[in-house]
Amino acid sequence: AQSVTQLGSHVSVSEGALVLLRCNYSSSVPPYLFWYVQYPNQGLQLLLKYTSAATLVKGINGFEAEFKKSETSFHLTKPSAHMSDAAEYFCAVSAASGNTPLVFGKGTRLSVIA
Amino acid sequence: DAGVTQSPTHLIKTRGQQVTLRCSPKSGHDTVSWYQQALGQGPQFIFQYYEEEERQRGNFPDRFSGHQFPNYSSELNVNALLLGDSALYLCASSPVGGNTEAFFGQGTRLTVV
Numbered sequence: 001a002q003s004v005t006q007l008g009s010h011v012s013v014s015e016g017a018l019v020l021l022r023c024n025y026s027s028s029v030p031p032y033l034f035w036y037v038q039y040p041n042q043g044l045q046l047l048l049k050y051t052s053a054a055t056l057v058k059g060i061n062g063f064e065a066e067f068k069k070s071e072t073s074f075h076l077t078k079p080s081a082h083m084s085d086a087a088e089y090f091c092a093v094s095a096a097s098g099n100t101p102l103v104f105g106k107g108t109r110l111s112v113i114a
Numbered sequence: 115d116a117g118v119t120q121s122p123t124h125l126i127k128t129r130g131q132q133v134t135l136r137c138s139p140k141s142g143h144d145t146v147s148w149y150q151q152a153l154g155q156g157p158q159f160i161f162q163y164y165e166e167e168e169r170q171r172g173n174f175p176d177r178f179s180g181h182q183f184p185n186y187s188s189e190l191n192v193n194a195l196l197l198g199d200s201a202l203y204l205c206a207s208s209p210v211g212g213n214t215e216a217f218f219g220q221g222t223r224l225t226v227v
Contacts, residue, residue, distance in 0.1 A: 004156075034215060043118075043204055044157070044218040090156050099145050099208055101170060102216065104156030 002027045002093045006105035014113050019063075019078040021108050023091030026072065030096040033074040035065055038088040038107075047089075050074060052096060061085070086112045116141070118207050118219035126225045127195050135190040135222045139207030145169075146188040147216060148180060151202040163188050164210060192224075200226045 007022040025031060032051050036044040048059025055067040065076045074091060088109050092102040119138045127133050139146050145164045149157035159172035163182035177193045186207075192199055202223050206216035 036218075041223075043220040044206075046215045046217075049215050092156075099147075099162065099164065099169075099210065101147060101159040101162060101172065102149075102157070102206075103159070106154075106156045 002029075002031065002095065002103045004091050004093050004103055004105035006089075006091050006108050008108055009106065010109045010111065012111040012113060013081045015083055016080050019076070019081045019085065019110065021076040021089050021091075021110065023065075023074045023076065023105060024072050025074060025091070025093045027093055027095070032094045032096045033065075033067060034092040034094075034102065035059065035063070035074075035076050036090045036092060036104075038090065040087075044090065047076070081110075081112045083112050083114065086110055118143075118205055118217050120203075120205050120219035120222050122222060123220065124223045124225075126227060129195055129197060129226055131195050132191065132193045133195060133224060135192075135203050135205075135224070137188045137190070137205030137207075137219060139186050139188070139205075140217045143207035143209050143217070144186045145208045145210055146182060146186065147206045147208070148188070148190045149204040149206065150174070151204055151221070153201070157204055160190070195226045197226050200224060 003026045034049045035047040050067045058064045091105045094100045147162040148160040151157040161171040166182045182188045202221040204221045205219045208216045
């Protein structure tokens, strides 16, 4: 069984500040890990994914995440927040084999203050 | 490339009615998955279709059914609608073989009154 826990349902940062969104996972098999972003009234857009290659993954819009097996974590970071980063962020896990379904966390809403 | 397209974007149904939602996958994708996203929650997997058959299913009742057509498009049907079925329904497509990300559509917002 797989599960995802996102710590903090709402995170607020100042424009230009570091963004850190936390994700911990549980998986009985080697995982694939994903971060998706959702803007209001929109679908999900993939930010980045970990598929057992490099543990530091770089994504779009300046985001990156580091896979830490010992901590079962996959936290999302961005050095400098921009107003356009305000959105809902979802961490997801799937088994690293075939077209297995994604298991999502409950999401973290990021607010960026000018 | 039009990406994943879903229709309609919004609809309102009455409790007890039936609804059909439609999804066209991204070009080159033959696997379609459906997710339900309740307000304030993460998406939950409903089922997945490949080669016109349901391959995997999440923890949803039989009131939720689907279909995949030869052109890989898909429908999600929900019978005997309940107020709790109100949600954003997301379709995701991916190529067979896995090891790649799913592309999501914009979703259909279903409101049951």
